[in-house]
Amino acid sequence: MNATAKPADESAAGKAATDAWLDEIAWDERGLVPAIAQEAFTNRVLMVAWMNREALRETVTTGQAVYWSRSRKRLWRKGEESGHQQRLREVRVDCDADVVLLKVDQVGGIACHTGRHNCFFRRLEDGRWVEIDPVLKSASEIYGK
Amino acid sequence: MNATAKPADESAAGKAATDAWLDEIAWDERGLVPAIAQEAFTNRVLMVAWMNREALRETVTTGQAVYWSRSRKRLWRKGEESGHQQRLREVRVDCDADVVLLKVDQVGGIACHTGRHNCFFRRLEDGRWVEIDPVLKSASEIYGK
Numbered sequence: 001m002n003a004t005a006k007p008a009d010e011s012a013a014g015k016a017a018t019d020a021w022l023d024e025i026a027w028d029e030r031g032l033v034p035a036i037a038q039e040a041f042t043n044r045v046l047m048v049a050w051m052n053r054e055a056l057r058e059t060v061t062t063g064q065a066v067y068w069s070r071s072r073k074r075l076w077r078k079g080e081e082s083g084h085q086q087r088l089r090e091v092r093v094d095c096d097a098d099v100v101l102l103k104v105d106q107v108g109g110i111a112c113h114t115g116r117h118n119c120f121f122r123r124l125e126d127g128r129w130v131e132i133d134p135v136l137k138s139a140s141e142i143y144g145k
Numbered sequence: 146m147n148a149t150a151k152p153a154d155e156s157a158a159g160k161a162a163t164d165a166w167l168d169e170i171a172w173d174e175r176g177l178v179p180a181i182a183q184e185a186f187t188n189r190v191l192m193v194a195w196m197n198r199e200a201l202r203e204t205v206t207t208g209q210a211v212y213w214s215r216s217r218k219r220l221w222r223k224g225e226e227s228g229h230q231q232r233l234r235e236v237r238v239d240c241d242a243d244v245v246l247l248k249v250d251q252v253g254g255i256a257c258h259t260g261r262h263n264c265f266f267r268r269l270e271d272g273r274w275v276e277i278d279p280v281l282k283s284a285s286e287i288y289g290k
Contacts, residue, residue: 021272034179034244036190043188045181048244060269093274094264095257099179099193101265112240119239120246124205127166129238 022053026098033100037065037078037111039118040089040103046111047119049076051100056091063088065102082142084108110136167198171243178245182210182223182256184263185234185248191256192264194221196245201236208233210247227287229253255281 037046049067058066065086069076079085086104093100112119121133182191194212203211210231214221224230231249257264266278
């Protein structure tokens with residue numbers, strides 16, 4: 001086997017030692033699972049994003065939430081632009097092993113790119129989606145553009 | 146137009162009157178979105194399932210959670226066999242409109258088909274998934290088989 005054919009962390013020995021828990025995840029046909037980020041101290045649901053194997057491994061290794069951006073087709077280290085990282089407290093998986101739940105501390109108290117505490121700021125009221133949670137920080141303040 | 150070509154609830158007039166909020170959902174290529182069920186009074190995440198348009202409409206109309214079973218390819222009225230219905234308190238949608246969050250009261254205090262309070266009963270501990278939440282009722286008690 002040509003050792004240069006794979007990145008170091010995918011070597012057979014490394015995989016055997018560390019990745020059994022990743023093999024138990026029921027990755028979908030794209031190699032992804034949905035991941036829910038839940039605020040550890042309030043239990044509020046912050047957001048849902050997608051993870052591939054690398055994202056989940058790096059999340060656990062570094063203790064900071066890392067997702068897979070489907071639009072940008074690359075790892076998305078949450079907070080890399082906004083500073084709004086998510087510090088990992090706990091990782092859970094559901095009965096079918098096809099959804100991951102992260103309990104996190106949300107840096108800055110803002111998880112949504114719209115500057116709100118979380119992404120679920122619209123509630124259905126009389127057949128209409130109504131914005132009920134405030135913008136805490138404008139996009140220009142967060143992203144400086 | 147042949148009136149028999151579509152089910153009654155998809156008629157143009159009915160759609161215009163009632164379904165604008167459903168059109169705002171970013172259904173995936175299969176016509177589905179993930180739906181998180183969260184226990185209203187504890188904020189604990191109970192489960193994640195999938196919804197199509199009919200499931201979400203019926204959930205809102207009846208006030209009981211209805212999902213789309215991908216394995217059985219039919220509507221799954223949560224609790225239809227177990228009795229563990231989910232009574233709807235609130236529906237939210239996220240910033241991209243591609244995830245739905247239901248706040249519910251969980252009948253029987255059991256959401257998972259394994260007889261546990263919720264489906265996220267395994268936590269990652271030292272590289273292993275460990276079952277940390279108890280079975281409250283056996284499958285034979287729930288399903289009578």
